[in-house]
Amino acid sequence: MALLKVKDMRSLTIEELETKMLEVKAELSKEKGSISSGTKAENPGKIRNLRRTIARILTVIKEKQMQKEKEEKKTKKEVKKTK
Numbered sequence: 001m002a003l004l005k006v007k008d009m010r011s012l013t014i015e016e017l018e019t020k021m022l023e024v025k026a027e028l029s030k031e032k033g034s035i036s037s038g039t040k041a042e043n044p045g046k047i048r049n050l051r052r053t054i055a056r057i058l059t060v061i062k063e064k065q066m067q068k069e070k071e072e073k074k075t076k077k078e079v080k081k082t083k
Helices: 005-012 015-034 048-082
Strands: none
Touching: 005 048, 015 048
16 A cells, blocks of 8 residues: 555545554554565565554644634534524
8 A cells, every 4th residue: 555645635525534454454464464474575664654654644634633623612602692
């Protein structure tokens, strides 16, 4: 799987990001398993990049959730003002 850029991640929905995260976690697990079985890694930096990609996905998901909550609070305030 190609590494995602943050710019591309922000255009995805939360559900799509979660599925991407599952794919990256599966790939990370596969890489760790192959190393623990004794084979030499083709690309030693791949595990590091996968872990960082997972962290980036989690960060973007958190940003989207906070933005959603902020919008909900704003609409609630507007509803209270109209009453």
